[in-house]
Amino acid sequence: MAIRKIYDTAIKPERAVLVGIITPNETEDQEKEYLEELAFLVETAGGETINTFTQRMQKPDRATFVGSGKLDEIKAYVNAEEADIVVFDDELSPSQLRNIENELKIKILDRSNLILDIFANRAKTAQAKTQVELAQLQYLLPRLTRMWTHLERQKGGIGMRGPGETQIESDRRMILNKISLLKEKLKQIDKQNETQRKNRGELIRVALVGYTNVGKSTIMNMISKSEVFAENKLFATLDTTVRKVVIDNLPFLLSDTVGFIRKLPHHLVECFKSTLDEVREADILVHVVDISHPNFEDHINTVNETLKDLGAIDKPVITVFNKIDAYKPAEVARDDNGDEQAKKNITIDDFKNSWMAKHSSPAVFISATEKKNVEEFRQLLYDKVIKIHTARYPYNNLLY
Known part of the structure; x- marks a missing residue:
């Protein structure tokens, strides 16, 4: 060994x-x-x-x-x-x-x-810790045999069970029981969260979504003037944070959610669907993209696929291309037919024009850390929120 x-x-x-x-x-x-x-x-x-x-x-x-x-x-x-x-x-x-x-x-x-x-290291709240523990046990369950290879195991037959096989069966029952208890605990937490969401009143809900480490928490701090933990590491935020934000006397709720990533373990996606209720119940999604990453378009596709799995792909979306201060012009070496051609630099303005031409959803290009184009983002967010608010609550239109 x-x-x-x-x-x-x-x-x-x-x-x-x-x-x-x-x-x-x-x-x-x-x-x-x-x-x-x-x-x-x-x-x-x-x-x-x-x-x-x-x-x-x-x-x-x-x-x-x-x-x-x-x-x-x-x-x-x-x-x-x-x-x-x-x-x-x-x-x-x-x-x-x-x-x-x-x-x-x-x-x-x-x-x-x-x-x-x-995830186990990052989880702070009872909900996140429960979700991570559930995912760990679901991952561990089919791998129990490997953990007991150091014990004697004999082939089947009455009276021929080895201690390793007995221990595996015992551990499997314990894990299945624990999984059942954790699922029940999550149901109770979900009920509490649902009550909290109902108690928030009639405010419009906005959710920050995006690939992990794109700057969602930094934007959350910038817009809501709160102190959400932000770090240049993957999955800095696991727990959903909700803050009340006011722009030009218009209040709404802004939530920061766990970042998405490719090849995310399916049992983690299942476990964290309760946390992502904020995404499913949001009125507006702010899709944050790290434009400085060389494969940010792949990240956009990954996030959209996850939103589709969550049933939230059809919600109104504002795309925020963050980290323009770190953007380096990309080189394109193929024409529309896929043939190689002379390379040329693609500036942010070039990409912005092409993006706007291809997509109907609004987009803004900012740097959250350097506060570039922040007012443009705030105005775009305000316009989106007020549009939904006036349609939903026409009797309050004169207040804004």
Whole structure:
């Protein structure tokens, strides 16, 4: 059995090796970007990335995710550099996890497990903690066998049950019972939240949505003059924060929600749907986009897909392109037919004009940290809120 190192990541970060595969419908640049995001997740969890490995494959190997030759290459590097952890960019099956750990003799995590670890560290409220614990148990349940491989296990037959199998069955019952209790607890929390939402009166509701680490909490602080935790790390905000905001004597509610991310574990999406009730019940969505990120258009698509899953895709949307101070002109090397052509710089004005031409929803380009174009954003938000307010409460029109 492998001897595992134990680190206090606040003192010495664990050294991680990242592994991903390039499928036929992905490019090397896309996989590079995925692994860069995975490295950011590792950093957020308190580790540091020392190397990455990729392999071009039709699909993941059923036994070891990557091919045997690539696994030998990873093993040699891990042993030579004394790495502490290997992180895979996709969710591993229980058998893959077991086989890889047996081969590498080192701690193995997949993307889902890493995100769960970050969520567990970030959760502050009772609701978030309950949701994370539920997701962790749902992730753990099919992987119990791997955790008891050190115990004797015998094949079936009356009177031939090994202690490992007995312990697995006992643990499975305990976990299923705990899952049931947590679901009941979440139902009670949901009822309390629903009561709180009803007590907020007739104010228009606006929800900030977007990919993780795009600046939603910074915008929340800027507009509401509150002190919501904001940090340049993924999932800085897990708990939904709601503030009353007033613009030109027009009050409305503004909520900050958990950021979305590609390949988000499905059980986490299920668990956090109660938190995302603020999104489903919002009158207006403010979709915040980090325009300085080279793949921000992919992020837009990821958020839209998640909103579609939540049944909130048809709500009025204001698109806020944030971080214009960090934007670097992109280079385009293909024409409309997909053929290579001379590269040219795409400025923010170029992108703004093309975006406005293609989309009917309003958009604004700001820098929340440097307070650029903030008044334009506030005016756009006011116009959107007052339009819904006057339609819903015509008897109050003279007040604004």
